[in-house]
Amino acid sequence: MLSGARLPRSLHPVAWWLWAIALATAASRTSNPLLLALIFAVLGLVVTARRGDAPWARAFRYYLYLALVVVGIRVLFRIVFGTGVTADDHVLLTLPQLSTPDWYAGIQLGGAVSVEAVLSAAVDGMRLACLLCCIGAANTLANPKRALRVLPGALYELGVAVTVALSVAPQLVESVQRVAKARRLRAGRARGIRALPAIAIPVLHDALDRSLRLAAAMDSRGYGRTGTATPGSRRITGVLMLSGMAGLCVGVYGLLDPTVPRPLGLGGLAAGTLACAAGLVLGGRRVSRTRYRPDPWRWPEWAVAAGGTLAAVVLAAGTGYDPAALNPSLHPLQWPTLPLLPAAAILLAAVAAFAAPPPPAGPARITAPAREPAVDPV
Amino acid sequence: MIQFDRVSVTYPDAARPVLREVTLTIDEGELCLVVGHTGTGKSTLLGAINGLVPHFTGGRLTGRVTVGGRDTATHPPRELADVVGVVGQDPTAGFVTDTVEEELAYGMEQLALPPAVMRTRVEQALDLLGLADLRHRGLYELSGGQQQRVAIAAALTAHPRVLVLDEPTSALDPQGAEDVLAAITRLVHDLGVTVVLAEHRLERVIPYADRIVHVGADGAVTAGDPAAMLATATVAPPVVQLARAAGWTPVPLSVRDARRRAADLRHRLPATPTQPHRTATTRQATALTAAGVSVRHGQVVAVREADLRLAAGEVVALMGRNGSGKSSLLWALQGAGLRTTGRVEVPTAAGPADPARMKPATARTLVGLVPQTATDLLYLDTVDAELAQADRDATVGGRARALLDEITPGIGGTAHPRDLSAGQQLALVLAIQLSAAPAVLLLDEPTRGLDYQAKAALAAALDRLSAQGTAIVVATHDVEFAATVADRVVVMGDGDVVADGPAQVVLTASPGFAPQVAKILAPLPYLTVAQVSAALAAADPAPAASHAYGGGGRP
Numbered sequence: 001m002l003s004g005a006r007l008p009r010s011l012h013p014v015a016w017w018l019w020a021i022a023l024a025t026a027a028s029r030t031s032n033p034l035l036l037a038l039i040f041a042v043l044g045l046v047v048t049a050r051r052g053d054a055p056w057a058r059a060f061r062y063y064l065y066l067a068l069v070v071v072g073i074r075v076l077f078r079i080v081f082g083t084g085v086t087a088d089d090h091v092l093l094t095l096p097q098l099s100t101p102d103w104y105a106g107i108q109l110g111g112a113v114s115v116e117a118v119l120s121a122a123v124d125g126m127r128l129a130c131l132l133c134c135i136g137a138a139n140t141l142a143n144p145k146r147a148l149r150v151l152p153g154a155l156y157e158l159g160v161a162v163t164v165a166l167s168v169a170p171q172l173v174e175s176v177q178r179v180a181k182a183r184r185l186r187a188g189r190a191r192g193i194r195a196l197p198a199i200a201i202p203v204l205h206d207a208l209d210r211s212l213r214l215a216a217a218m219d220s221r222g223y224g225r226t227g228t229a230t231p232g233s234r235r236i237t238g239v240l241m242l243s244g245m246a247g248l249c250v251g252v253y254g255l256l257d258p259t260v261p262r263p264l265g266l267g268g269l270a271a272g273t274l275a276c277a278a279g280l281v282l283g284g285r286r287v288s289r290t291r292y293r294p295d296p297w298r299w300p301e302w303a304v305a306a307g308g309t310l311a312a313v314v315l316a317a318g319t320g321y322d323p324a325a326l327n328p329s330l331h332p333l334q335w336p337t338l339p340l341l342p343a344a345a346i347l348l349a350a351v352a353a354f355a356a357p358p359p360p361a362g363p364a365r366i367t368a369p370a371r372e373p374a375v376d377p378v
Numbered sequence: 379m380i381q382f383d384r385v386s387v388t389y390p391d392a393a394r395p396v397l398r399e400v401t402l403t404i405d406e407g408e409l410c411l412v413v414g415h416t417g418t419g420k421s422t423l424l425g426a427i428n429g430l431v432p433h434f435t436g437g438r439l440t441g442r443v444t445v446g447g448r449d450t451a452t453h454p455p456r457e458l459a460d461v462v463g464v465v466g467q468d469p470t471a472g473f474v475t476d477t478v479e480e481e482l483a484y485g486m487e488q489l490a491l492p493p494a495v496m497r498t499r500v501e502q503a504l505d506l507l508g509l510a511d512l513r514h515r516g517l518y519e520l521s522g523g524q525q526q527r528v529a530i531a532a533a534l535t536a537h538p539r540v541l542v543l544d545e546p547t548s549a550l551d552p553q554g555a556e557d558v559l560a561a562i563t564r565l566v567h568d569l570g571v572t573v574v575l576a577e578h579r580l581e582r583v584i585p586y587a588d589r590i591v592h593v594g595a596d597g598a599v600t601a602g603d604p605a606a607m608l609a610t611a612t613v614a615p616p617v618v619q620l621a622r623a624a625g626w627t628p629v630p631l632s633v634r635d636a637r638r639r640a641a642d643l644r645h646r647l648p649a650t651p652t653q654p655h656r657t658a659t660t661r662q663a664t665a666l667t668a669a670g671v672s673v674r675h676g677q678v679v680a681v682r683e684a685d686l687r688l689a690a691g692e693v694v695a696l697m698g699r700n701g702s703g704k705s706s707l708l709w710a711l712q713g714a715g716l717r718t719t720g721r722v723e724v725p726t727a728a729g730p731a732d733p734a735r736m737k738p739a740t741a742r743t744l745v746g747l748v749p750q751t752a753t754d755l756l757y758l759d760t761v762d763a764e765l766a767q768a769d770r771d772a773t774v775g776g777r778a779r780a781l782l783d784e785i786t787p788g789i790g791g792t793a794h795p796r797d798l799s800a801g802q803q804l805a806l807v808l809a810i811q812l813s814a815a816p817a818v819l820l821l822d823e824p825t826r827g828l829d830y831q832a833k834a835a836l837a838a839a840l841d842r843l844s845a846q847g848t849a850i851v852v853a854t855h856d857v858e859f860a861a862t863v864a865d866r867v868v869v870m871g872d873g874d875v876v877a878d879g880p881a882q883v884v885l886t887a888s889p890g891f892a893p894q895v896a897k898i899l900a901p902l903p904y905l906t907v908a909q910v911s912a913a914l915a916a917a918d919p920a921p922a923a924s925h926a927y928g929g930g931g932r933p
Contacts, residue, residue: 145476160474167476170518182754184714185747186810187738187771201757205796210471216434217472222459222488222536288490292483293497 005298006357010052013142014150015301019352020138022308026346027130029315030326034338035346036126042350043130043137050352051140052359063136067129074125075118082111088331089114116330146295154237154283160223164214168207175206225288233282240279247272303355307348314345379572380404380427380540385441386597387422387431396422398597400441406539407570409563409586411577411604413613414593416799416829420576423593424544427574428462429455446539460489462540463533467548467827469525470518478520478528479504479513485536496535503531506568507561522700523554527561534565540572541565548578548827551700551855552890559583578829581615581858581894584608585632605629613830616858616894619907623914636898643910644899652913655881655905656841658865659691664725665849666711666745666818671720673706673873680706682873683720688818688849693840695864695881696853697891703873704853705750708820711851712747714738724817743773746816750823752807753796761798761806762791768810775813782809785839786832801832808839818849825856837863861885861893861905881905 254265425431547555709715713734
């Protein structure tokens with residue numbers, strides 16, 4: 001029974017996204033470098049253990065590079081745009097200082113750089129980098145196209161549009177290359193901007209033809225068969241969605257602006273969410289379709305999602321340990337302590353590496369069109 | 379199953395209807411072959427079956443089309459998706475998902491079939507079309523034949539009672555086309571699906587057809603028994619033309635039937651043809667020499683040390699399966715494509731020149747290339763503008779229009795190049811490339827999507843050019859075309875030149891590359907119907923009247 005759910009298969013993409021977003025939430029609550037490092041370690045472990053061999057699954061390292069760049073830029077800026085030092089600070093180095101005009105006061109270039117300032121920049125950067133890597137991990141672990149398939153019925157068209165665009169993009173690139181190469185055969189003398197029509201027009205014609213044929217094919221295959229919707233219900237859906245979106249905007253604004261009474265913000269958010277949900281449900285009834293081999297949601301999905309969520313809850317609640325340990329002070333400079341409960345919660349998120357079934361070997365490979373057999377290589 | 383009741387279709391801005399008063403009934407389980415020249419209403423007829431005409435294409439349809447009892451006037455294509463499955467020319471144009479399995483399920487998802495049903499139907503379809511080991515593969519990794527089989531399987535999973543296929547093999551190489559056609563006939567015989575099929579290369583499908591529907595240039599449609607229809611049709615495969623020349627009735631439709639009838643004919647014909655399959659125009663002078671030409675794309679060696687000498691006025695057919703390096707060799711010879719090693723020389727007044735080292739404008743006066751997708755070279759609004767541009771680019775201007783009229787007369791100057799038929803587009807691109815007066819002309823798969831008439835026009839144009847001394851290389855899959863135009867045949871396999879010799883020898887050496895006439899008359903070395911007619915006329919002038927139909931030799 002337990003082993004059946006853990007046979008090689010791809011985990012439900014929503015489980016991975018919940019897990020990653022929860023870890024990102026946890027990371028955003030702390031500036032303790034030890035906890036952040038622990039989160040990095042967990043991400044690294046899970047990605048290494050459970051990614052497939054698809055092209056998108058090889059992307060994690062680029063997120064890591066990006067994370068390093070973020071930390072680097074953050075530290076560099078803090079060094080260059082120094083904020084001055086107080087008497088207790090430990091001066092690391094002193095750069096030549098550029099004087100800025102009076103009207104530009106408040107920003108200082110160069111000057112003394114304290115250890116505290118560099119450390120706080122590094123930790124800040126690390127936190128941002130951690131958020132980035134969480135998103136990267138989700139993209140690496142879950143097939144982005146399968147993730148689109150779990151969109152609610154009302155947003156189905158959107159999902160299809162994105163999927164088609166994703167598969168058409170490589171074909172467009174191929175078409176541009178082909179036409180650019182063929183241009184030499186006609187020896188167009190035009191250069192620069194005047195050469196553009198010779199490439200753009202055949203490519204655009206190609207793309208238009210292709211989309212028309214795709215539309216015809218989709219129509220013939222039953223895309224957009226009408227469900228049970230009447231014009232009336234379609235209007236109600238529209239009204240619900242629009243008012244829901246407006247409610248969401250008002251609510252978010254209310255929550256972020258301290259001068260707006262809090263109940264107004266919460267109320268707006270709740271009403272907006274409700275209206276949107278109702279709109280989606282009603283809109284979903286309009287389309288009647290089923291799903292082939294939907295990803296199952298079994299106990300590994302629960303375990304992965306719960307592991308991540310627990311870490312987020314423990315770090316957000318701040319009870320059961322000294323909340324100050326999450327954001328250790330740099331004044332005076334001291335080695336941060338590792339609070340036990342948050343550390344254990346983050347480690348629990350690493351359960352994902354063992355709870356999730358191993359990815360299937362080889363299947364569902366989607367690569368850019370390597371069309372060697374279909375057409376002679378030109 | 380399918381009923382057309384006095385159906386006429388007129389497109390907006392068209393002077394006359396594409397289809398006129400069509401009354402036609404297609405029964406359950408029939409394989410119905412739709413024939414007619416390019417530009418007649420073949421696609422319109424097929425599109426009307428599932429309502430794409432006029433719901434999607436626009437235009438005005440009068441009369442009534444019913445499929446499985448549903449009227450297409452009140453049912454748009456999506457509402458007929460469970461009755462009619464459609465497969466087009468280019469399978470990749472219709473793919474919505476990215477793996478084989480998901481593509482097969484897509485149509486069923488739209489029809490809201492229960493998941494359990496979908497699972498079993500996907501498995502059945504995978505088996506039926508032999509796709510089981512490809513189920514997890516990405517659609518764009520597959521070869522053309524496999525892609526087309528996926529498209530057919532995807533249409534079949536919805537269990538339609540009618541399958542409409544619009545030239546499903548026109549973009550495939552012979553092997554891929556064979557696979558697809560074999561799959562289609564199996565469907566007809568095993569499942570009793572009604573199939574309506576349009577196809578240019580009749581020689582491949584006629585043996586399987588139950589009925590032929592002919593769409594005339596005036597939009598009138600006639601239907602009937604294949605043998606009876608073909609005895610008089612203007613479009614006919616070589617086997618039928620041979621039957622006309624030999625006076626066989628009823629007309630045999632397959633090589634096998636014809637061969638059983640041909641014992642007597644083989645006896646009557648002289649052991650060597652009285653005339654060659656084409657009048658050779660090969661001259662002494664060398665037009666191009668290539669030595670040790672290799673092309674490497676990454677790890678793949680597309681062409682391996684090919685040697686080739688072209689004489690002026692010679693026509694060479696370059697054959698071989700998809701991916702065997704034909705295109706790569708042509709592009710390397712022209713100089714626009716990659717050439718890893720080797721040298722190419724074209725004699726000029728100033729001594730031998732390598733087109734790859736020339737400016738593109740000079741290179742095209744030495745070697746002209748018409749690429750596989752000829753329309754890649756067209757970018758202006760009207761035919762006249764394209765021709766004017768060609769004249770400006772040419773060293774001797776003002777000839778483009780004359781060249782075009784010589785190849786295919788009567789193409790209006792104000793027409794948009796994209797609105798022309800495939801044959802007319804090819805003629806336009808050919809005229810543009812010829813306006814530079816190259817000594818060597820290379821054509822990459824020019825016969826793709828051409829009907830018999832357009833192929834005959836192309837063959838005539840190549841004949842004229844070679845008579846003027848141009849050396850020509852045609853990469854083609856089309857054995858019948860090669861048999862009519864080529865003096866010499868070069869066969870490539872996996873980047874190597876496998877065979878290089880006179881067409882007469884290479885084309886009769888193996889059944890894979892033999893034209894129908896050679897298959898029927900083997901071991902006699904005849905390639906074309908014209909040769910047979912001439913030999914018969916020489917032997918016995920009496921039945922000469924029967925040559926009137928097939929005397930041209932060009933299908």
